Amino acid sequence: MRTTIRDVAREAGVSIATVSRVMRGSASVTEPTRERVLAVAQELEFVPSQLGRQLAERRHAANGIVFPDLSGPYYAEVVLGYEAVAAELGRSVLILSTHGRQDADAKVLEMAERCDGLVILGRTVGDTTVERLAKRGVGLVLVARPAIATADSVNVENRDSAVALAEHLVARGARDFVFVGDPDGSSEFAERLEGVEEGFRRAGSRRRSLALAARPTEEAGAAVADSVGGVDDLPDAFVCANDELALGLMARLGERGIDVPGDVLVTGWDDVMAARYAGLTTVRQPMRELGGTAARLLDELINGSRSEPRHEVLGTELVVRGSTLGKEHA
Amino acid sequence: MRTTIRDVAREAGVSIATVSRVMRGSASVTEPTRERVLAVAQELEFVPSQLGRQLAERRHAANGIVFPDLSGPYYAEVVLGYEAVAAELGRSVLILSTHGRQDADAKVLEMAERCDGLVILGRTVGDTTVERLAKRGVGLVLVARPAIATADSVNVENRDSAVALAEHLVARGARDFVFVGDPDGSSEFAERLEGVEEGFRRAGSRRRSLALAARPTEEAGAAVADSVGGVDDLPDAFVCANDELALGLMARLGERGIDVPGDVLVTGWDDVMAARYAGLTTVRQPMRELGGTAARLLDELINGSRSEPRHEVLGTELVVRGSTLGKEHA
DNA sequence: TTGAAAGCGGTACCAA
């Protein structure tokens, strides 16, 4: 059996109330009593049960984060940024990847029972679940998901950088483009597409067509590369919804002897580590900061230091590399 | 106030024992009673408190994973592999990054109070802490850390692939090498260094010198690149303890006009995503599987389906790319 | 300053 507060109390000849006071450093306890209890606790290797404590205090001192498939580098970074700040704030961190499963909502509801608050990334769960959680009094921060009135949110600026990206492409001679990614699968992707379209429109161009990719992965990107007929069949630019699509696409184009940026320009989104080494033009997102900000907002929410919801929007940055520049600049 | 089991009992006109039975689907309950209770529970939106349940059952149905600084792609992958399997097994997942902090041991001890078992990666905590946890009855799986008798472990094969790597380098004309990474900071790194040394020794060569890098990061790798005098000051090969060191090193060498593999060969370890795009020769580790295996072992441990500790060793694979091949092969 | 005792929200044993 584990050592409990009663064992310590008995051994030290005091009540459990006193042991509790000593362990929490709270209230007034005589120095001698204090020392005696501490000594016994040490000797018995007493570690207060979090469970007992949590039940009595009716709080978990933990919060969770929910994300889709964690395979890519993007979500990993966000989670890390989140963990770093949460740990700093003295909170335990639970993670849950929905893997696109059907029972995601149930899983999240279950996890919520172990947390004081939750960060929810993207479209991992339905709106009804979110509302239900909110109603239940769970602290909620939505990330990379359209903001709602009852919860905090953190998002990145998508439109402006999308326009900037389009302008860059137009400046590099592009007159049409194909968007690679499914705008219906993510509000972020939709915003990016809109922004790029607007940028091209301003320059008097029009979108050529829309390539849907089921999942934003390297494989899907490669599949798009496979689907083009040949050099004559290319748009001026492939604008990919994220870096992984772009990387997979670009690699496969290379294998097929199609030159980037000679035959076609390629861009991504996120600026993951591999993008640097692949020379991919992309839009940098502050991924760590996204997670860190969410952690801080959640903490405020839980500690009740704030009541009205806040909606943060973090800036992004266009990063131009070889995939949209002539060889001479790369 | 939240709805409790007593609210439901009162409303349904039964005892809390019956409600408990219904909620757990256990034991025998008349169909009418069952339905009535369920209806009330639904109406009151009753969700059993995990806390109450856990305290009564004296188990958490959760387990944790501890890793160092999670910045790199390596640990992220391991954690993801872990989460996927743990979730599948119906267990909640707590994460803790030690960030090289001094209070890491205390944090881990604290987290252990919320879990039935723990996976510990690398040298995040001291041996005394590990022993203490083991003694306390916490399920323990050590990953990328020397195995001990009282806990399970999962490691990757380092020596053999290191020898293979050395042989490859020798075949490419290398006669000496500089190891980039701190063998004292990680048992893994130490094994890799030993293996590479042995490989070179077999080929009649000898290690030229040892470059210590404080932390296995891109920045540290770049710093090593800065420290070499010029083309005449180079070894035949830089063998880096992980991919990030190698990538940082290689990039900076490029900036300095030193050609890889023309002037010097460079290798990494892990095969992270960026390594593919950088054309880096490396040793592939099954990172996801490492985490997944750990999760499975831990589950066995906790469910008591096994008593004697197990020690798994996963295989690795040499991946040859442009950084050790002539341009013509790259 | 200290102790007794009433919760916190469940589970499970023992009777009925």
Added chain:
DNA sequence: TTGGTACCGCTTTCAA
């Protein structure tokens, strides 16, 4: 099949 009740391990009044 059900209900009563004693825990699980801690926190926190309320009195002494």
